[in-house]
Amino acid sequence: MSEALKTVGETLIDLLEVNDVDVVFGIPGVHTVELYRGLAASNIRHVTPRHEQGAGFMADGYARVSGKPGVCLVITGPGLTNIITPMAQAYQDSVPMLVISGVNARATLGHGRGRLHELPDQRGMIATLALLSHTLHDPEDLTEVMERAFAILRSGRPGPVHIEIPTDVMGARIKAPRLRNIVRLRPRADAATINEAASLCLTAKRPVTLVGGGAVSAANDILRLAERLDAPLVTTTNARGAFARHPLSVPASPSLNAVRRLIADADLVLAFGTQMSQTDYDMHVDNGFPELDNLIRIDIDALQLTRGPKAISILSSAENAATDLLAAIGAGTRRQTEGASRAEMTRQAALAELAPKMCVEIGILDAVRDALPGAIIVGDSTQAVYAGNLYYEAGRPHGWFNAATGYGALGYGTPAAIGAAIAEPETPVVCLTGDGGLQFTLAEIGSAKDAGADVIFLVWNNDGYQEIETYMVDNGIEPEGVKPSAPDFLKIAEAYGLPSIRLTHVDELPAALQKFRQIKGPSLIEIHQTKTVGATA
Known part of the structure; x- marks a missing residue:
């Protein structure tokens, strides 16, 4: 009887599945389609963002809430460079993330002949912010490399791991390996x-x-x-x-x-x-x-x-x-x-140290927590988030995280909240984002709709980069570049099919949260710092 053979792409999916991966985030392309060959027949869910940066931030939010590595599939070249920012955030905040990318065919690497999506040294570029970056030159090494990746993700201080698979390796047929779940090893003091x-x-x-x-x-x-x-x-x-x-x-x-x-x-x-x-x-x-x-x-x-x-x-x-x-x-x-x-x-x-404005913002965070018991609040870099980082008691473990720590990437909140909602679909998830930060990843609202993610996007609109403007003024610098115009977020929500509301008074927030919690899928609430009564001291 002939020995069973599978492609590298099919075997990759088997190895992910046996290691408890139930979701992958990615955008398929010609340079990764062979990695998708076994996906439809597996029990792994695929979530498609609008941008590879969104894939990385979704994986981050998913990992923080689930405790499992967030897994991404991205194409060679621009797919990988697009996900560098989320990988850097994961590195700084010690979040387990597995990024599997394509890379051009082995015989072309390093020659600089202008192949599609070519980089001078893709693995070398990414190695500076990955705990491991490996190029799979030999198809037979796949099992060993994947086991090494999961050992790193589970056993030490976590962070991003990168494996790149050349396009001519993805479809290669190999012996079906013995599948095993990699055991978590944790150090212990003497x-x-x-x-x-x-x-x-x-x-x-x-x-x-x-x-x-x-x-x-x-x-x-x-x-x-x-x-x-x-x-x-x-x-x-x-x-x-x-x-x-x-x-x-x-x-x-x-x-x-x-x-x-x-x-x-x-x-x-x-x-x-x-x-x-x-x-x-x-x-x-x-x-x-x-x-x-x-x-x-x-x-x-x-x-x-x-x-x-x-x-x-x-x-x-x-x-x-x-x-x-x-x-x-x-x-x-x-x-x-x-x-x-x-x-x-x-x-x-x-609390007595904080300015009255911050106390108002913390009061709004408390209102979210109390209106939605057990809620997860995922933040971007916006003023209410900075206030919460100084003082806020979340209602549960992993109930408060944001991009205003570590690497501090704007645009984090929207996709990370989607990842959190996918990790715990029965839990209320609120994305607290500013009008500036939301526009970094605005299209991911559509990804939330596609994924049926129960996320309430709570937009803190202060007409620009208010935190930076205040800093400039405090340091005697004439503000410049801090007033990017914002769209009408309610019309954006309508365009994506999301229910939405703009609050006239912050006291309306609990009822709005409870109303949208009863609706399946994403929704949007806007608080305007100067037009919503009670939003500022």
Whole structure:
């Protein structure tokens, strides 16, 4: 009997499927059609954006909410260059993303003969912002390369991985491989390191816990540890909602003076899964974050532990470190360090620092959360999002994320919200975007309609790039280039078949959200900063 053969493209789909991939985002082209050969017969859903940048941001939002890698299929050349921005955002925010691209036929690579979609060195270009970038020269290497990709995506600090397949390799027939799901491997610290940290925890009189986006999956164990130590829980932007409304929760940025005072006063700071980077710890670039000589830092990435403040370093997944510390500390009586009162005072002082305009914007975020319990708010770079990054308590883990951290790419919100809605189709998803940022990826509203994604696009219209205009004025610069005109977003929504409303008063927001939540598919609500009553202080 002859041995079963499949094309590389068909085998690729099998390998994705066995590794729990249920959605791929991409735009097919002549240079990738062979990768699609087995897709229709699989259980994998294909979502088509309007632009490869949209594919990448959709994969990002999907990955953050589902916990699985977001997978994209893009053509060689412009398809790959279009997705570079989402890959950079994923790299900075540690989001697992698998980008599979075409590349020209093997015999043509490096010759510069002007082939369609040719780049001088496509893999070399992308390797600077991928955890792995590999060219599949030998069709028989496909299984090994894919297993390596999933090992990287699941076992260390996540980020983007790139595999390019030459057009003459895609259709090559190979032996059907043995399919296996790649096991997730997570580092664990040695007992001596854990015991040293546990001893410091047991003697601390004013402990504080910092929790970043890399530790959200360990939230339950970290909460148990914080309760044992009576330690306030300060969450960075990507960790908001992990401890929603708990008395120890401090949903405020370490860029705020009140939070910095809490941290500076601590005699022990436990930091789980946080880069301790500028966009969370020094948002105003004032270099005011306190020097710490009592920091224990837990991270899955050894290299990351060498960056930032000096600390006792624990190389471990957040889950393993939290459970190991709990075991080492023991199940004795809960320690009393006035943690809840320290957290409450910090919450009040942090809010008091904010300008009245920001407090209004945070109130609108609270209205969204309360009108749609369990909602996910996906943001772009707009003023209300910046306010929320400084102070906002999301209602659930992964209930608040946006592009105003890390790489900071405008246009993120719309497609990322679509990805989030695809990951959790029963969950309310609200995309908070500005009139400027929305126009970066405006066409993806059509993708939301095609995909049946239940996203409410909440447009914060301030007639341009208001954040940049304010910064210019504050620094004595005559504003220029900050007033791009916007379309009538309600007419745009109508053109795509979306129900929409422009609010006359912010008090109308809860009812509008609840109304559109009952409608299948996307919808749009506009708040105008000066024309909607109550939108500004």
